[in-house]
Amino acid sequence: MPIFGRVAFASGVDTPTLLLLRFSLASALMWLVVAARRARLPRGKGLAMVVAMGAVGYAGQAFCYFTALSLASAGLVALLLYLYPALVALLSRLVLHHALKPLQLVAVAMALGGSLLTVGRVGSGSALGIFFAMLGALVYACYILTGSRLPRDVTPTASAAVVTSSAAAVYAALAAARGVHLPATAAGWGAVGAIAVVCTVLAIAFFLAGLERLGAVRASVYSAVEPAFTLLLAAVVLGEEVTLLRLIGGALILAAVVVLARADARG
Numbered sequence: 001m002p003i004f005g006r007v008a009f010a011s012g013v014d015t016p017t018l019l020l021l022r023f024s025l026a027s028a029l030m031w032l033v034v035a036a037r038r039a040r041l042p043r044g045k046g047l048a049m050v051v052a053m054g055a056v057g058y059a060g061q062a063f064c065y066f067t068a069l070s071l072a073s074a075g076l077v078a079l080l081l082y083l084y085p086a087l088v089a090l091l092s093r094l095v096l097h098h099a100l101k102p103l104q105l106v107a108v109a110m111a112l113g114g115s116l117l118t119v120g121r122v123g124s125g126s127a128l129g130i131f132f133a134m135l136g137a138l139v140y141a142c143y144i145l146t147g148s149r150l151p152r153d154v155t156p157t158a159s160a161a162v163v164t165s166s167a168a169a170v171y172a173a174l175a176a177a178r179g180v181h182l183p184a185t186a187a188g189w190g191a192v193g194a195i196a197v198v199c200t201v202l203a204i205a206f207f208l209a210g211l212e213r214l215g216a217v218r219a220s221v222y223s224a225v226e227p228a229f230t231l232l233l234a235a236v237v238l239g240e241e242v243t244l245l246r247l248i249g250g251a252l253i254l255a256a257v258v259v260l261a262r263a264d265a266r267g
Contacts (some may be wrong), residue, residue, distance in 0.1 A: 024172070
């Protein structure tokens with residue numbers, strides 16, 4: 001997604017318009033999946049929670065993420081986003097009063113240390129870009145904690161459709177107030193379509209399929225390869241520099257995710 005995002009920005013699209021297009025296309029495709037599967041829609045409290053997850057959590061996280069992407073390198077933003085497992089552990093303790101195991105404390109320290117090394121001297125991103133990247137991780141952590149409290153009758157397929165639709169509604173209102181800045185090139189439109197289809201709909205579908213086959217712990221560990229791929233693609237496609245400190249910092253953040261998963265498995 002950071003690679004496609006950079007291509008889209010280069011075509012003249014702004015962040016609110018990009019997110020409006022992303023969530024509108026993604027929600028249309030998700031509702032087709034809901035209809036094909038005849039998935040049951042959430043109601044009552046569950047519906048209210050899922051709408052809030054989309055309108056506040058997913059929409060807010062996406063805005064922070066893409067704003068950071070316009071101010072900092074793709075690799076840096078991707079790595080800082082992976083602070084969210086450590087933030088989930090901390091917020092679980094502070095908000096939900098869940099006890100933190102020793103391994104979880106180690107993972108939090110590793111993630112924070114890794115973020116410091118990853119940021120480095122802020123050579124490939126402004127301080128504001130780093131702020132939005134970290135804020136995006138915090139918002140995503142809150143999104144995950146809210147999702148963990150959903151009623152049991154809320155299905156992943158239906159909730160994904162409602163989440164993307166709620167996020168699309170937010171950016172539709174914003175577009176109505178301030179106008180849109182559409183991509184000016186075919187490459188820009190292709191990047192927007194790829195973000196909606198590949199990075200949203202297919203990403204959700206494949207992750208849910210893996211989750212069903214592997215379980216939450218193993219699926220979360222395997223998904224932690226994402227920033228490593230982003231660093232590699234950003235270097236190859238965008239020519240971004242990959243420093244030794246950033247590699248070490250990224251490795252610490254990813255290792256923290258694995259340690260957290262192992263702690264969950266033991267618990």
